[in-house]
Amino acid sequence: MDFNFTEEQGMVRDGLSRLVREQYDWETRRKAIASGAGWRPEVWAQLAELGILGMPFSEADGGFGGGAIDAMIIMEEFGKGLVIEPFVPTVVCAGGFLKHGGTPAQKEEHIGGIVAGSTVFAFAYAEPKGRFDFADLETTAKKDGAGYVLNGHKAVVIGAPWASHLVLTARTGGERRDRSGVSVFVIAKDSAGITTRDYVTVDGRRASEVYFENVAVGAEALIGAEGEGLALIELVTDEAIAATCAEACGAMKVAHAMTVEYSRQRKQFGVPIGSFQVLQHRMVDMYTAYEQAVSLTYLATLRLGSDEVERKKAVSAAKVGVGQAARLIGQEAVQIHGGNGVTDEYAIGHFFKRLTIFDSEFGNVDHHLKRHVALS
């Protein structure tokens, strides 16, 4: 057992920490969110240049030989600055599908573009009625000659307005909610028959409803075996959960620090409110929840390569524990900031928003507690 980071990992952290601190200041972020594009392609290009986008890919695939621990470090730093750029959809999700299920030709076609920053992905898995069940799909892919025809509606596809490509899930066989019959496809977003309705999310990102109407794709669009995609989806989303938990940890750390600092500055009854024990103990409980969340994030990340049951239990444990901590820390941070906590002006409210939406990504606390019970 070893809880130390390597020297290279330390350098990645320091470099990113500097980038977020120096170039991701609050005003610039605010302007980017309000801009037409809604993100900062120049930051994305810079991340490519720094090797961040290629970090979790093997050298054979054209990356820099890192893995899940690197993704954790990267996402924790992003969380501290509420970075909105789509690292999880592009690098962790699409990258994960390509790494674990892609053919040499698919890897060849897409990984280079991800590493270079020229290909941006979104992962279209959710549906209006599917909730958190990856197999509950109404989107269909019907065999048509060598290829497929896609029809359906994908919900809240994070980062889709910025994406050049999509990875999507669709049913190639079986009944709705069957474990078998689920397949994964990779497709250019400008393919004929794809329309989107783009919008802003409450936590400052962009997303789309994506509609597929008789979208024809070739056999080369299928990732993994036809009808057997669910295990691959579970593996990749487990990796995405670990990375997203790390992002939440970064955001919680900053939200907590901001709250402690605010309690030191804000005076009522002639003294800093941080001198009140009733608030001190609440901030201690926030701190304890944060530390426990970090531990669960480590556990999930380090168990991604374990056997399936152990991996899923650790990941669900993290999503439950980090989800509960995110709820607690977000709400308490706003409460201790008082009226200022519910204004748009103060940063804390934006951390609260991100930590709130975190719970709904890849299954919420209830969903993962249920999965943990089923595996116990």
Next chain:
Amino acid sequence: MNLEFTPEEQAFREEVRSFIAENYPKHLADFGMREDMSREDFLAWHKILGRKGWSVPAWPTEYGGTGWSPTQRYIWSEENARASTVMPLPFGVSMVGPVIYTFGNAEQKARHLPGIVSGEVWWCQGYSEPGAGSDLASLKTTAVRDGDHYVINGQKTWTTLAQNADWGFFLCRTDPTAKAQEGISFILVDMKTPGVEVKPIKLLDGGYEVNETWLTDVRVPVENLVGQENKGWTYAKFLLAHERSGIAGVARSKRGIEKLREIAANETLDGAPLIKDFDFAKKVSQLEIDLAALEITELRTLAGEQAGKGPGPESSILKIKGTEIQQRLTELTLEAVGTYSAPYMGGVSNDNGSNEHPVGPDYAQHAAATYFNMRKTSIYGGSNEIQRNIITKMILGL
């Protein structure tokens, strides 16, 4: 970063596991409540470990420590929890021992450490007083210098298992004019000294685990002062940080959850095993998740200690979460047992000399008593509220 065990660590686990299997006293394999145990029962495993050289793993090797890595210590506590062993009591091993080897003089080390290592000498802790609980620094027991002796007067309380103790370490006020935290000294007292009187306090579980300790004109040689006079508060805080880091009880709680699952598989609800009931299973999973988090938090803390940081304020987190989990575990066990949580077998039925088997399943016997007993954990060792004060000051900087 990884969670894997090296082949050497796996071999160590095997070695430890077979040593426990071959040497742990058979009659202590399932000991139930520790109030039922004799002094010799308590010390049996400690003495065996003392002979093996494994009784004080965390100590520096020059005083008898094993030099094990944090991972080895983790494996050691896991294997002991697996076998439900009666571990050496903390008063000597984790409390006064580290104070003596850190702040004591050569003579004190030579005199006292070997008895702690071997398990021959039983120590107790004289900290709390009737008027000094969380506000420990307000303690009133005095030690007045008289020639080559201190004369100690006062009353200590919650003295755990003092009925068996050979020696005690006491916080006494040596300078009544100084501010609260100053003017306190750390003094070792032979419990057979005239004027030391131990009176049992009966607790909720029916057992006599703690005592009042009265000190009336107790004459103690000045060489029993540890470190400097009036600097005892520093040593007391050092001791509490050491106590807290071992207090999480992660391995024991893991074993406890396994036992809870066994009980809940045996109990039925609506004709099915209780553990298949989602409402109950959810509570067990939540506890397991909290414990998994604490386990990694403790390992991170141990890794930090190995990197040269002593047990710091982070140990307060281990104390708070560890005791919350221990309490929740006994609470869920009580719930799982259901109706048979009510019979009290330590009461009238045992007093009439009957050898009848207690009513209800074996696993129900101590469920309520253990639940009642474990309420102490969020109160002792600095209450969990005091731990929050420590984190406020030392980590949040407020």
